[in-house]
Amino acid sequence: MSSSEPAPFQAGSCQPEASSEDHLDPSIPPPYQDRRPSSPCSLFSVEESETDQDHAKLPATTTTSEGFENGQPSFPYRGTRVAKRSPPPGSPRGIYLFPSLLSGEKCSEWIERISECNYFDAEEGRNQVMLFGREVEGKPSEGGSLGMTGLPDWSKGLVQELERVLRPELDDLHRSLLFPSLDQDPSGQGGRDGSKGGPPQICRSRQMILNLYSPDQGITSHVDLVNRFGDGIILCSFGPQGRGIAMDFEPVSKKEEEKGFSLFLPSRSVLLLFDEARYDWKHGIQPRDFDLVEAEEGSSGKVERLQRGLRLSVTIRWLLPGADVVGGEPVDHHRVEQRPSGSP
Numbered sequence: 001m002s003s004s005e006p007a008p009f010q011a012g013s014c015q016p017e018a019s020s021e022d023h024l025d026p027s028i029p030p031p032y033q034d035r036r037p038s039s040p041c042s043l044f045s046v047e048e049s050e051t052d053q054d055h056a057k058l059p060a061t062t063t064t065s066e067g068f069e070n071g072q073p074s075f076p077y078r079g080t081r082v083a084k085r086s087p088p089p090g091s092p093r094g095i096y097l098f099p100s101l102l103s104g105e106k107c108s109e110w111i112e113r114i115s116e117c118n119y120f121d122a123e124e125g126r127n128q129v130m131l132f133g134r135e136v137e138g139k140p141s142e143g144g145s146l147g148m149t150g151l152p153d154w155s156k157g158l159v160q161e162l163e164r165v166l167r168p169e170l171d172d173l174h175r176s177l178l179f180p181s182l183d184q185d186p187s188g189q190g191g192r193d194g195s196k197g198g199p200p201q202i203c204r205s206r207q208m209i210l211n212l213y214s215p216d217q218g219i220t221s222h223v224d225l226v227n228r229f230g231d232g233i234i235l236c237s238f239g240p241q242g243r244g245i246a247m248d249f250e251p252v253s254k255k256e257e258e259k260g261f262s263l264f265l266p267s268r269s270v271l272l273l274f275d276e277a278r279y280d281w282k283h284g285i286q287p288r289d290f291d292l293v294e295a296e297e298g299s300s301g302k303v304e305r306l307q308r309g310l311r312l313s314v315t316i317r318w319l320l321p322g323a324d325v326v327g328g329e330p331v332d333h334h335r336v337e338q339r340p341s342g343s344p
């Protein structure tokens, strides 16, 4: 992290305690040419709000046999993978999808808080923001747990809620990689970044990157920078209820038995990537405004064509020791692509 003076923290403001501007790399080209959400108080416009009522009105889903032959996509969907609703057999080790882990109420609240922060500006092509926080040892009076400094309040709330809902779902190793605590068992195996399951390094830094995608945008297939970020990445998806995107996974080195697949990430879902899924497989999103998704988990039959909506992703990662010093390293940026003309 840069050594510049932190900006003064204003209670209740969106400003992180240390300005996120310090960390924005000017070489990052604007990733989105976005349609500005119509409501200034919500990222998602009135038509795209988070209510079940609206969901019922969405003309977004069609269950179709048109465009399929023998269960395989044919014209106009030839070459479009059908996304699974859970990681299929043969998925890499370390991929976990929780389709509706976050409550609608909490998600709406975070979206409101994020909207108020005015991070995004379509006219200026600003649709990505990076926030950084540094871990601090908690006060013994507060249970001695680890806290974060430098992040805006809404994001601390998100991390706390993620910790609350994920802790019971994770085994010791994965829990300790995402949410190290002071009383951790030092006998843990550790992650592939060399971190141990033992007492955490004090003063680690978290990065949170927010990406706002319009429906026809995607992200180039990539592995998150291995020299910058640790093992254990949290990907949260926000958007209108019932919508989502298909994320594609491809092995970095093609082995016969490893086949790429596509996974549907609905709004309010949380995806975790550790180990093979984090280091040996690439992830990306095709730039198109719909996805083909299996109608029900594990079903080999019916396929839904789901129209994409505006989507906000929040990716949360630990910076490796020393990686919070800016300069000299490649930037973690993956260009968000527009839909190529002529594709379905």
Ligand SMILES: O=C(O)CCC(=O)C(=O)O
Binding pocket: 209, 211, 219, 224, 235, 236, 283, 313, 314, 315
């Ligand atoms: O949109 C997403 O969930 C993916 C973001 C991502 O892969 C990244 O920021 O590295």
Ligand SMILES: [Fe+2]
Binding pocket: 222, 223, 224, 283
């Ligand atoms: Fe990524």
